[in-house]
Amino acid sequence: MTSSTSPVLKFGLRLLAGPAGAVLVMAATFVAAALIFFAINGREALSLFHEMVMGAFGDGYSFSETLVKTAPILLTALAVALPARLGLISVGGEGQLYLGALFGTGAVLAAVEQPGWLLMPLMLTGAMAGGALWGVIPGLLKTRLGVNETISTLLLNYVGVLLVSFVVHGPWKNPNSLGWPATIEFPEGAILPQFFDTRVHMGLIFGVVAAIVLHILVTRSRWGLGLQVSRSNPRVGTTAGISYERNVLIVMAVGGLLAGLAGIAEASVIQNRLQDGLASGYGMTGFLVAWLAGQNFLRIIPLSVLMGGLLASADSLQLYAQLPKASADILQALLFITVLAVSSLWARRRAA
């Protein structure tokens, strides 16, 4: 008897000791923390939780809105994860997103008369250039002057947001917008394609493709291996002909470029124009997701969907329970704290 059950038990235990166990413990801890939070505030925790799950994935519409939220989170998470491959901690996703929207819109305004086949690539190129610029500047400051990239990306976030405010209140304000601070409406040719009659748009595809390509590049290519070497020891890298400084600029530029795409997608598809309040906090959420995923590009995809779902379904908290918006932030923080704690303890246990 015992001899027949023990292999199953052993297998189960081994599974639990591995990553699957960590995920289970994380999920259980988070759900427990969330339920306690609801209970403290006198809400029917379980039914609220049910509403949230339905609000994220319950029907086609809900799922489509989850995916709408996913796109910018995914792209800004990649903008954090790629520099992290080189040991850089960038928190600049938000600013890069705004710069992408700014430059992409600039291209649209400059080429507004052009046909769609020309306008769309111009817009996307502009957006990528803008995002990349807001990545390269901290990169240059890092390599040339030794300025800490976390701090420079942080400060540049605020500047990016204000630059967008400046153009929409000033030089780019549509004179016929009834005084409202916004650019002209984008022409048909500058609206990114959407799918299945929902608001799910090309930005999501960009993100998924970028994640897969980056994963292959980083794990399979010479360049990716070079990043590993550079990261663990720049000097060894240099003797092997790998330029740490060039790699810093590349990862920061590519990261910024992706966040920039997120920005123009929001402006083009969601707002149909450039205006204030384009994205409130996608940069920070992307940062969270990148860390939750352990900077693994493939894991970022499902985690972005989950985070998009959590944020979109937080509607239920307000709609059915009349909990303030802040409750969604608290849940997000609880989730992050749980995952951080469990995964760190797990790693420590395995190291021991």
Next chain:
Amino acid sequence: MKKTIRTLLASSILAMSVQAAAETKVGFIYVGPKTDYGYNYAQDQGRLYLEEHMDDVETVYFENIPENADVQRVMERMVRSGVEVVFPTSYGYLDHALKVAEKYPEVHFAHSGGLKTSDNLMTYFAEIDQAMYLAGVAAGLTTKTNQLGFIAAHPIPQVLRNINAFTRGAQSVNPDVTTSVIWTSSWSDPTKEAEAAEALISDGADVLTGHVDSPINYVQVAERRGVYSVGYHADASQFAPKGWLVGAIWNWGPMMEGIVKSAKDGTWKSEHLRGDLLTGAAKLSDFGSAVSEESQQEVLDRQASIMNEEFQVWAGPIFSQDGTELVAEGDVMSLEETEKMDFLVKGVKGRLK
């Protein structure tokens, strides 16, 4: 604290009493926290008015919804949960609301402050600049330095209207008055608002007002520094027992009640509904003790002449900052012209954008 307890009581009593009848669900969406003691607070007071005065109405709300991807989803969620009348209360919601309104033709939308309508989307607003004009009269009669200070968030028409109305009101009784404007680039940043107030006072302004989310910050700084203040959005007189002059405040409840009723009984009209001093949707708060008896009487006389349409706030001549005549004597700006205002009048010191 007292305020919240009262609110809690009111809502729990209501929760008990509304269960029975077939209810109309009414949904509100706010761009900031409903407790900002400003614009969103005033709109939410309207919601509470509905809860209190209409037996067969149930309300839900969303707060802190930015004017981006979120607002359209939130509106759809409301409609799908059975909301029949939606109040998207921020200007930037307009295009999103038009999209959702097209998708759900049986649902009524009442947008705050916009200038576009569709079959099932109307707009509502109130000419609170009339009250700001009157507050300007009080300020113009009270100031000793002839310098007024205005703390403003963003240069959008609603803000420009208030700056201009306030200045014109003051100039109407005191031609030497100028208004200095400082932009904070944010609807809510208490530190910046307080510091802007300090800067204006140190430059010589002795009456402060503003158009940011909450009047509390600049009103308190003014009181501390011993100058006068004029409130906006919500009554902040308790924060300035000495220096409070008067305030321009909203009163959305009755107007919203009318809109919801019209949706229920089929008299709904796709229109630009505008309240004013006469309808009571915008009004003056009580005067503070700093305003003399004669000044109070003067303001009230002016109020009467606005209410019986003898006098119009936007009647010419109106000159821009550089002295160009914008509206000739005898002409009056139309509703549309005032609602897309993009100039500052003569006597205002500050940059337009």
Next chain:
Amino acid sequence: MESFITELLTLLFAALRSATPVLAVVLGESMTQRSGVINLGVEGQMLLGAMTGFAVASITGDPWLGVLAACAAGIALSMVHAVLVLGCGANQIASGVAVLILGGGLSAYYGIPFVGDKIDTLGNLNHTFVSDIPLLGQFLGPITPTVLITLLAIPVISVFLFRTRTGLRWRSTGESLDITRNLGHNPAPYQLAAIAFGGLMSGFAGAALAVDYTANWVEGMTAGRGLVAVGLVIVARWNPWYALPAALLFGASEALNLKLQSWGVDISPYLLATLPYLIPLSVLILSYRGLRASGGGMPAGLKVVFQSAR
């Protein structure tokens, strides 16, 4: 000439007012980082401190109790960071962001009943002898207690850090955990104390904003100042004395943004509003030689944090 001096003094004291909350955070965070721990969560701790301080001041009617409660709230929230970083060994940057979001959420959530309350303030130096000093009196008079306390903290921290044995161990913890251990000292209590002190100072900074300076609670009222303070720690090179000019630089650029408008400078207010971010960044850039040579005085233990982004 006299009006010029008056304008200059106006600007300087405006800078000091805006700088005070930031200065408190820079001082606290410098001490945290001196022990080899970085905490980006100070923004959240500030917010929770601001809300708690305002709430307690409103309930009890005593603003000083509010200040104390704010410090306690800051410490309490910083313990989340301590548990994650010291207890679980989580990445410090990630943990800080978690604390930031948690503090923002909790303060917004539990602060709702207190919006629009009126609280008593801590008072100021008016009607004391300093307000009678010619020329300076008008500027010294309105100075409030949190400004004085924060300024006083500078020499106290400096003496502690550079003149005491405990301060020496505190610093050596940040330079190398291994050496500290080899010397027979346990680094954990120092790092715990360092995180708690950062919590205390950021909670206090929240009170300086909500209880003292604006006497008002609004959700998200710190508007990024805590995060900027973490950046200013590098500008200040982890030195309490340099913290003052670094924070004043930020305060002055905030004051200047508003002052330039009232002087009628013909630049968009949105561009002027970038000054508080661009000026500290420029200082970092300008001081790059020093940064390169010495690592800017960054505690060696911190460099490890920045090199372990996984």
